[in-house]
Amino acid sequence: MRATRCNSLARRLVYGLVAFQALVLIGGILTEPLRESRTPLSQWLAAEEAVRLLAPSIGREPGGRLVLRPEPVLTAYMEANPGFWFFATDGDTLLRGGVDRIDKSEGDSEEAWRALEGTTRYVSTSAGRVAILLGGQRGDFWAGLRGWLTDRLWRIALILLVAGLCTTAVIIGLVHLLLRPVRHAARAAAALTPGQQGPHLPVEKVPAEILPLVNATNAAFARLEEENERQRRFVANAAHELRTPVAILGIRLDELPESAAKHKLRQDVRRLSLLANQLLDLERLHHGGARRESLDLVALARDVVADMGPLAIEDGSSIAFSSEVPRLDILGDEQALRGALSNLIGNALSHGGKGGLAELRIRHDGVVEVADRGAGVPAEWRERVFEPFQRAGGGTGAGLGLYIVREALRAHGATIELRDGEPSGALFRIRFPA
Template identity: 35%
Template sequence: MNKSCSYSLRKRLFWRLLAVQSVVLILVVILLISVGKIFYFRSTEGTIDILRRAVFRQPSGELSLRETEDLRHLRKDAPDLWFTIRDRQGHNLNEGRVPEGYAGIGNRLDHIGEAEFGGNLSDHAPPAARMKWIAMDWGEVQFLTGTDGPIPLTSILFGASLIVAKLVIPIVAVMALGALIATPIVVRRSLVGINRAALEADMIDIGQRGGRLSADEIPDEIAPLVRAVNRALGRLDEGYERQERFLTDAAHELRTPIAILNTRLGSLPHGPVKTDLLEDAARLAILTEQMLDLQRLKQGKTQFTKVDLGQLARKVIIEMAPLAFAAGYTVQFDVDHAGEIEGDPLALQRALMNILQNAINHGGRKGTISLTAGRNWIEVSDEGPGIPADLQERIFEPFFKRHHDGHGAGLGLNLVRDIMYMHRGEVTIGNRSPGALCRLSFPAG
């Protein structure tokens, strides 16, 4: 699979969920700031800031206000504007109707840098106000007012940055931690059905038809894919069944013309042409029997009985020796120490014939082909070029051929492996000096 196209669903959900949550939180904060700017971002702090930028000291020491644009807007927006401004030298500047509770404060708060005064429910209590000492270039000035004015943009941004630092970032961190913990749990539970379907898909094998993926606990978004895969598996099963029926029928139909062909070839005069034709006809017969054997094994049509490995070897060598002699080989035979096993005689005969056929095809058409049997094994060897190490496992794959222009269909050794698996034995192939050696080993006892 192309790594550039793969991704982790857990990671993708985590980052997208965190991004969505963060964006929503930021938008809420921006909305609150915007609404507050329009409706609520007015306070006595804004009025004090406007007065701070407008106040100045005259040469005589008196305090005065410049007629700034902000001050004009403040007076226009707040007709009830009131404030008192004083310095530590006792100069005072008042405007508006100062509430009685604040008119006589004087210098009693000189030791306090900043204070807020809140009103209460009494009709005679003074309204809320704010007092603040601010250091100017020409001295300290005390501002006292209860009128709300617009807060400067810089103050708003500064306040917003404090909100982000003290509120948004901690909330995002908590959300990230929660998403980091919750996302894998949610994804794992959500993918239980998908993981089970993946395990079922791994267990589907060409030799076991009817396999389907379970649709239990599959998310609705994935269910169409599972159903499509199951329909595809159903079509494949139907195709394999049609193909197998065709191969079985074809193999049965070929038996008769091959038998007629062998009879007619037997009546030809001896010579190289007759030898080649007989060899080709034998290969056709073997291929036909291999196709039938494959179907018989798949259908489980096997009957286990006592099998004498010596008698089995004699029967096979009698059938295969003419083909070996015609190909230019001599045959060596030693089964005096052969034993007896439990097995299917017909299947074991076909396995041994396939091994001998493989030795005839790849033994170099010279030297000796040897067949030896022991208590629970049979060996076939030749004196050919041997088998490359990198092919000693692959030659058991179905339809694998060592040479593209070679004889056979690549079914023989695969069939041998299946037969030995059915007998709980094994087939091994290696090299000797010279040639190749194939051994069929059966369970002891």
């Protein structure tokens, strides 16, 4: 779970539950004296203290019998409290202390035993669990209170530590388990791409408490998608509609007598139609994705070079193709790849200078290179040339060409980088996924 520490659900649950457990424990301890309603609090506290002093002195003989080995503190306590007496038993052996002093004054009669008003405590000792009946205890109220609370606080701390660890383990496990569908949804969200069809985040097994969030997210995605689709249709239609008037413009231009102005106008029309076509290409790439048909990249690249040949010769440039492999079969979208390669070659021709050479090479490892012998591209421009509407080389287009190239290649999982050519110029290097 990738939550920040302070916002961790598990953490909050652990804190809350441990605090609750602590409250219950403290409440249980504090109400302890009240539950023994017959005894006054001071008496009760004194009994607690006496038991605390007594417990370490109870042990067991090698034979298994319970035995009293009075510790100095107990002896001192008994001397200071002549009225104190107790019986302790594990069910087999009965120990007694201070009782003989009572015997003398009251007599060993049944009545005398009955007259012994005492309280019963069950206490853990080194000899196991022992029941103690005691009476005649005295003690300082505050010291008793302090002793009692200190004893209980240690126990609370110990219990809380154990309970807290268990709680933490259980809650982390539970939260992890319960939030698995949420993580699944998050992964689905992370993998979302524009133009994806159907519901976006999976709702299966998502806890009911979190379902509204997932549903609302899906609904929001659907609305965004719808709006996106509207925009897409608009751009596509706009680009599409642009072409008929551009076509008409081009044909009407033909009526004009030949002149320098007509020549320039013709170039303008070319740019306009290029832009309209590029917008449609982009729309197709972004929303249709690339088709996956089996094709031979060597033949396709050679074809593109051949198609660009007349343009190169018209410009007084030249163009060359070489491949270190006879064929290179890939899965791809022929139109998109054709467009990308001819764009790169056109780019190489226009930046290669008059009489320049544009070269398309396919290496034995399947890397495709398009190189020119022009001035090259300064290092700080190399990433920017692929951004839309960047016209790094002062080209005449809208600056969409290399952006479309990159998008087309990206749709194929291929990468393109711009490097220094050998011996000079720019070198575009394309790597297709293996």
